[in-house]
Amino acid sequence: MFARVIGTGSYLPEKVVTNDELARTVDTSDEWIRTRTGIRSRHFAAEGELASDLALPAARRALHAAGVNPADIDLIIVATTTPDIIFPSTACILQSKLGIAGCPAFDVQAVCSGFVYALTIADLFIRSGQARHVLVVGAEVYSRILDWNDRGTCVLFGDGAGAVVVAASDKPGILATKLHADGSHKDMLCVPGSVNGGKVSGSPFVQMDGGSVFKFAVRVFEEGANEVLKSAGLKVSDLDWFIPHQANIRIMEATARKLGLPKEKLIATVHHHGNTSAASIPLALDEAVKDGRVLPGQTLLLEGVGGGFTWGAVLLRW
Numbered sequence: 001m002f003a004r005v006i007g008t009g010s011y012l013p014e015k016v017v018t019n020d021e022l023a024r025t026v027d028t029s030d031e032w033i034r035t036r037t038g039i040r041s042r043h044f045a046a047e048g049e050l051a052s053d054l055a056l057p058a059a060r061r062a063l064h065a066a067g068v069n070p071a072d073i074d075l076i077i078v079a080t081t082t083p084d085i086i087f088p089s090t091a092c093i094l095q096s097k098l099g100i101a102g103c104p105a106f107d108v109q110a111v112c113s114g115f116v117y118a119l120t121i122a123d124l125f126i127r128s129g130q131a132r133h134v135l136v137v138g139a140e141v142y143s144r145i146l147d148w149n150d151r152g153t154c155v156l157f158g159d160g161a162g163a164v165v166v167a168a169s170d171k172p173g174i175l176a177t178k179l180h181a182d183g184s185h186k187d188m189l190c191v192p193g194s195v196n197g198g199k200v201s202g203s204p205f206v207q208m209d210g211g212s213v214f215k216f217a218v219r220v221f222e223e224g225a226n227e228v229l230k231s232a233g234l235k236v237s238d239l240d241w242f243i244p245h246q247a248n249i250r251i252m253e254a255t256a257r258k259l260g261l262p263k264e265k266l267i268a269t270v271h272h273h274g275n276t277s278a279a280s281i282p283l284a285l286d287e288a289v290k291d292g293r294v295l296p297g298q299t300l301l302l303e304g305v306g307g308g309f310t311w312g313a314v315l316l317r318w
């Protein structure tokens, strides 16, 4: 029994904010943001638009592409760092919005690695025979947790959602997965605030040591790629597409260079949606599927890295 991704979908909120527009209120410039990150614009959710509101159209599109009815889903996993509310989980809220009930639903909190964590869990549920159709969603509304006075972080992030349907199959789909975390780096990228006795204690905004994150990401992307390739008995030259977490084009290109992977095999969509954390990999995957780059039989490497620190890789056959 294997787990295969059989449908993808995504959704970006309507409001687009370009670097120039951001530079009207933040002390920054299009030139700085573009050259340091590759980002040209990002989407921001409307007032009151929450992660489940972005997840719903992404999920519906993935279900439609897969030809699967909501009633046939037997597990929902939502990867998010920006849940609608403290509880219930965004996955339960999404389940209700999809008009279904009964199947298990839970959130995964692994920040920007959330989607590869969730996809790995879906693979394990399917291969152990506990689920046949799993809906895996990455959905984020980072605009709610950005400090507009911190130009080192607020220009980097955006809102969005991406989804996949993973199904049981007798043909190999997901070939290898590997997850990691090292909590000793918990302060390198975090939102340290918490709700306590009706008040927020600590900062409710993203804080980041950008330079350290950059170096850490390139190192673990390279290690993670080699790790899953080795466990599947494949080489870098067997890869058709590398779809890493979309944080910064320089991180992605530096990783491709270190791996000896031609730049043409890198799928990068960060320029038009910025860093959407757990949503970024399924957003990039959906775009590459819809524009015809990703084709049946191809080998894809998905990799995430983010706060925790967490990181992980999923190697799959399309």
Ligand code: UT7
Pocket (backbone or CB within 6 Å): 027, 028, 029, 032, 033, 036, 037, 112, 151, 152, 153, 155, 189, 208, 209, 210, 211, 213, 214, 245, 247, 248, 251, 275, 277, 305, 306, 307
């Ligand atoms: O999901 C993972 C999330 N995080 C990331 O992926 C971030 C990883 N890190 C990065 O992408 C990069 O470290 C950044 C893009 C955040 C920063 O790039 P950098 O080349 O490491 O720049 P820097 O932090 O060394 O800053 C260089 C200069 C500083 O000015 P001085 O001290 O040299 O005068 C900053 O104050 O750029 C300044 N700066 C800005 N200038 C204009 C920082 N942010 C901005 C800004 N606009 N938005």
